[in-house]
Amino acid sequence: MVELSLAEGIATTRSIRRYTDQAVTESQLATMMFLASRAPSGSNRQPFRFVVLRDGPSAVKARGLLADGASELWSQKSARGDFTATTKSSPTARMIASMEHYVDSFASVPVIVLPCLVRYREASPSEGASVYPAVQKLLLAARSLGLGGAMTMFHQPREIEIRQALNIPDNVAIAATVTLGHPEGQHGPVRRRPLSELVYEDRWQGSAEWAVDPSGTRFTGGPQG
Ligand SMILES: Cc1cc2nc3c(=O)[nH]c(=O)nc-3n(C[C@H](O)[C@H](O)[C@H](O)COP(=O)(O)O)c2cc1C
Structure with a gap:
């Protein structure tokens, strides 16, 4: 566990997109899942579910599809000129370099988690409110263990194939794609x-x-x- 105050943890948990090769242990995964699942949800229905992708056969397939999606989304953003670095050392230039590395190594990040939402009624604009608090708690939980992560939407371009690969039923929405691992860089404000x-x-x-x-x-x- 990392010794830091709750406020400090909240103020310094940034997106971590570079990871060392060090494995995330099952004990660490269990702690993160426990803390993430302490999230609030409407009427405490707890519609969130977490599909953890490590090295099982379905996970490997899904990882490949996610990496394709990451690459596609990043290429689209680059082609649109969404991010323009004014100098080589600007924060945007560093972010672009970090994103390129992230996308290129996506299939082999230590752990990928797909936070999902089990729908009990028609899709509504507010349904994410019962799953995204759990995503944020997951990232804070990772921070508390000295790990780091990032939330992405990289499942979107290949969602149909990913759902098939992982047997995700129609009444379940994939809310995000979260990567987790031991940070190569630092957390910070x-x-x-x-x-x-x-x-x-x-x-x-x-x-x-x-x-x-x-x-x-x-x-x-x-x-x-
Ligand atoms: C709804 C949402 C979608 C996001 N999608 C992506 C994504 O597709 N790829 C990515 O690398 N980061 C994604 N992020 C992470 C943001 O880029 C990041 O939180 C933001 O730039 C602030 O940086 P920080 O988390 O380091 O403070 C997303 C975050 C949110 C909340």
Whole structure:
């Protein structure tokens, strides 16, 4: 376990896309699944399920399909020019390099988890609210063990084939594709916009004078830079 406060864990759990070769143990997996499954859900129905992909025959097939999907999504983003680095050492340039490595090595990341949602009624815009808290708890749980992860949507381009490979029934939605492993880099403070841009009081865009970032907070406005 990593000794850090809950607040520190929340403030420093960033997406980790580079992993060492060190294996994630079953004991670590069990702890992460336990902590992720402590997530809230509507009426505590617990519709979340986690399909863990390691090296079983179906997992290997699904990993190949996920890697294809990752590559396709990243190529589309690159072709659209979604990310443009102004300098070689800019945060965006580092992010692009990290993404390229991530996509190229996707099939062999230590562990992939597909958080899924068992639907009990028609699909609705709010149904994700009963599965994404579990995804965030999974990432925080990984952090608590000294591991790291990233949430992606890399299943989407090959979803039909992935569902077939893993025997996922029609009433189950794949909510995300999460990779987990021992970080090659470091966790550290995540960057967001200043609170003054994110928090309103009393009305839309009403200024909340008290919503001040802790001193030393560094910011980012998004992907360009
Ligand atoms: C809905 C959603 C979809 C995401 N999809 C992807 C993805 O397809 N690929 C990826 O590498 N990261 C993905 N991410 C991770 C974000 O890029 C990341 O959280 C964001 O850039 C902030 O970086 P940080 O987590 O390091 O603070 C996704 C995150 C969310 C919440």
